[in-house]
Amino acid sequence: MSRISLRAAAVLAMLAAGTLGHQPARADKPAMHAPEAQDFVHGSPDDPSDAWAIAAGGRIYDSWWDALDRPAPTETHPSYPATGKVSGKNSWRCKECHGWDYKGRNGRYATGSHATGIPGIDGAAGRDPQAIAKLLRAPLHGYTSEMISDVQLMNVAKFVSRGQHDIADVIDATSGKPKGDTERGKALFQTICAACHGFDGRLLNWGSADAPAYIGTEASKLPDEVFHKIRSSHPGAAMVNLRALPLKDAIDVLTYAATLPVK
Ligand code: HEC
Ligand code: HEC
Structure with a gap:
């Protein structure tokens, strides 16, 4: 089989x-x-470390229902602009309005199928997590405690406050390529990621047989998204993340991943 x-x-x-x-x-x-x-x-550890909480928050930012094992919403988010191209559950993902690079209309989502004109969350870096959590319960965002509990909301607020990276440190703005050290990235990939993804990144395929989506495919096409997942893990999957390690390690892994086969 x-x-x-x-x-x-x-x-x-x-x-x-x-x-x-x-x-x-x-x-x-x-x-x-x-x-x-x-x-x-x-679940959650009884005594969560900061790194664990911030990575958990990063997965909520990605897709909170997958991260938290909740039913996905069916209606489009009331604050999602009518001019936007997305509808239904995806309009409830933080990343859909604010971007994988956290820059909203000032970043990759300035144009294209995800453009909404909504600003990023980068301006909220360093803000008091309590104030961020309050903002997420207010009508504009409308996240209820049935969707994201108070404790989980603090995790995503901590991520916004203390978990953001500056994409300019990760990806070269001119070439669009990751800026890390390929050889170091290779060592990290072969000793960590390969356990599940295989040495060439083709053991897990979240696309189809005809249009495969491997790590190499995604890292070449969507490096900002893959970088977010390297730092926070993929919601709903038993995958590791590099949140507790220096940012450089994650940048190096992404750089090597972008050299792997795309099909
Ligand atoms: C449907 C679109 C949409 C979604 C989904 C969404 N937001 Fe927002 N967010 C906005 C809008 C619109 C603003 C307000 C911008 C303004 O004040 O002009 C905003 C503002 C913010 C701000 C304040 C930014 C600042 O600089 O003051 C933060 C932080 C934030 N959102 C975090 C999140 C998080 C975390 C999630 C997911 C749990 C999320 N948002 C989901 C639309 C969205
Ligand atoms: C313990 C197993 C495991 C390890 C180790 C692991 N992953 Fe994963 N990863 C997964 C699983 C399971 C998925 C979900 C695949 C799916 O959607 O079918 C996944 C998904 C992903 C995705 C994206 C999925 C998407 O849908 O966009 C990326 C990117 C990724 N992993 C990168 C990495 C990188 C880079 C490393 C090393 C730092 C790594 N993974 C280590 C198990 C693992």
């Missing part, structure tokens, strides 16, 4: 047995991880 169908079979078996972790299995979305990883993926 292929890896994919093995995974699908495992998920089906878990659904049938009702054993998808300690939370009830959700029929709308099969888990991207084994049941025993539920606590690592969606």
